[in-house]
Amino acid sequence: SQQGEEDPQALSIQEGENATMNCSYKTSINNLQWYRQNSGRGLVHLILIRSNEREKHSGRLRVTLDTSKKSSSLLITASRAADTASYFCATDENSGYALNFGKGTSLLVTP
Amino acid sequence: SAVISQKPSRDICQRGTSLTIQCQVDSQVTMMFWYRQQPGQSLTLIATANQGSEATYESGFVIDKFPISRPNLTFSTLTVSNMSPEDSSIYLCSVAGLLAGGPGQETQYFGPGTRLLVL
Numbered sequence: 001s002q003q004g005e006e007d008p009q010a011l012s013i014q015e016g017e018n019a020t021m022n023c024s025y026k027t028s029i030n031n032l033q034w035y036r037q038n039s040g041r042g043l044v045h046l047i048l049i050r051s052n053e054r055e056k057h058s059g060r061l062r063v064t065l066d067t068s069k070k071s072s073s074l075l076i077t078a079s080r081a082a083d084t085a086s087y088f089c090a091t092d093e094n095s096g097y098a099l100n101f102g103k104g105t106s107l108l109v110t111p
Numbered sequence: 112s113a114v115i116s117q118k119p120s121r122d123i124c125q126r127g128t129s130l131t132i133q134c135q136v137d138s139q140v141t142m143m144f145w146y147r148q149q150p151g152q153s154l155t156l157i158a159t160a161n162q163g164s165e166a167t168y169e170s171g172f173v174i175d176k177f178p179i180s181r182p183n184l185t186f187s188t189l190t191v192s193n194m195s196p197e198d199s200s201i202y203l204c205s206v207a208g209l210l211a212g213g214p215g216q217e218t219q220y221f222g223p224g225t226r227l228l229v230l
Contacts, residue, residue, distance in 0.1 A: 033218065035221075041223060042203065042221045042222055042223035042224050043154075043203070043205075045218055088153060090219075092217070098159055099156065099219055101146075101154040101155075103152075104153050
């Protein structure tokens with residue numbers, strides 16, 4: 001069953017601006033992962049944050065995790081047209097590696 | 112990380128037929144999964160492919176419709192049986208737990224997907 005819920009569902013920004021996407025989930029987790037998908041192709045893993053971590057960085061990406069609120073955010077700084085894609089958060093369920101995906105945020109970055 | 116390939120990349124099939132999708136990983140992994148992504152939707156887990164034993168299916172998915180094989184630590188197949196137009200989706204294979212070790216064993220890597228259209 002789907003657990004994560006991203007918002008907004010769609011986001012349109014201009015190049016150079018920052019994009020923030022949020023994800024909420026319902027049950028306890030071991031970790032939360034963010035993925036990018038371009039035009040219905042395979043998913044690219046962006047970042048994994050563990051339940052005992054609060055913030056993680058990778059290049060222009062910054063992910064936060066608040067387990068008390070069961071929420072996470074993905075910030076893409078200085079966005080580029082190539083960042084245009086759908087972004088999904090995914091959580092495990094303490095019972096294994098299988099992931100529950102949110103509905104995703106569709107990001108459009110215009111030049 | 113792991114490099115995953117899927118065959119076929121896409122197919123158009125007639126209703127009532129079956130299609131077998133292959134997933135090949137370039138290194139040994141403990142976990143392999145199959146997901147479905149219906150048009151405009153998110154991913155839904157179909158099953159966990161277990162080596163040497165029957166796959167573990169999620170609610171709403173059954174072995175007769177989606178038989179899965181996993182003969183070794185680098186290969187798995189998913190068959191979509193007796194297809195109907197409602198089976199038109201992208202089917203994705205993913206892996207986790209690289210036996211070569213390294214950090215991020217929980218990280219799940221995805222194949223490029225198989226785009227299926229059933230007429």
